[in-house]
Amino acid sequence: MGIQRLDHVNIRTGQLNEMMSWYGEVLGLYPGDRPDFSFGGAWLYAEKAVVIHLIDIGEEAAVGGEANLKLEHFSLAATDIESFESELEASNTPYQRIVLASIGEIQLHMRDPDGNHLHIDFSTSG
Numbered sequence: 001m002g003i004q005r006l007d008h009v010n011i012r013t014g015q016l017n018e019m020m021s022w023y024g025e026v027l028g029l030y031p032g033d034r035p036d037f038s039f040g041g042a043w044l045y046a047e048k049a050v051v052i053h054l055i056d057i058g059e060e061a062a063v064g065g066e067a068n069l070k071l072e073h074f075s076l077a078a079t080d081i082e083s084f085e086s087e088l089e090a091s092n093t094p095y096q097r098i099v100l101a102s103i104g105e106i107q108l109h110m111r112d113p114d115g116n117h118l119h120i121d122f123s124t125s126g
Contacts, residue, residue, distance in 0.1 A: 001078065001079075001080050001083045001084045001087060002078060002079055002080070003076050003077070003078050003120075004076070004077045004078060004079065005076070005077050006074065006075070006076055006077075007050075007075040007076055007077045007121050008043075008050055008051050008052060008053055008074075008075050009051070009052055009053070009071065009074055009075075010052075010053040010054075010055060010071070010072045010073050010074070010075075011052065011053070011054055011055065011071060011072070012055045012057045012071075012072050013054055013055065013056065013057060014056075014057050014058060014059060016040065016041065016042065016054055016056040019054050020042055020044070020054065023044050023052060023054075024044075027046075028046070029044040029045060029046055029051065029052060030044065030045055031043065031044055031045070032044070032045040032050065035100060035102050035103055036102075039055060039056065040055075040056035040058075041053060041054050041055045041056050042054045055072065072117060073109075073116070073117035073118055073119065074116075074118050075107075075118065075119050075120070075121055076118070076119075076120050076121070077120075077121045077122075077123075078120050078121065078122060079122070081106060081108070081122040084108065084120060084122070085097075085108065088108065088110070093110055094110065094111075095108050095109060095110040096108070096109040096110075097109075098119075099124075101124075104123060104124045104125045105121055105122065105123060105124060106121075106122045106124055107119040107120070107121050107122075108120045108122070
């Protein structure tokens with residue numbers, strides 16, 4: 001059940017192109033492959049690892065309450081999904097399992113006691 005690393009940060013934005021440019025110019029990140037989600041956005045990579053997810057919220061205000069958060073969630077990568085799910089169930093922690101077969105990943109989505117959204121990512125490729 002060992003956590004390995006922070007996987008990525010997901011940021012909601014009404015300025016997708018400007019954000020992509022800034023992360024590219026300032027941090028040297030580049031856009032790369034992204035699953036075919038039902039909403040716009042971009043995944044930004046450092047070397048071969050995706051580190052920033054940008055979600056296009058269009059003209060919506062990007063500050064304020066939960067619906068307008070700029071930082072929507074964070075993710076951690078881990079191993080041994082069976083053990084991890086057993087621990088979640090034993091502690092009565094609600095979670096949602098999402099399988100992203102196209103990228104070989106299973107995500108366990110949950111909220112911490114303060115309501116922050118996070119997910120733990122497990123590779124299905126061994």
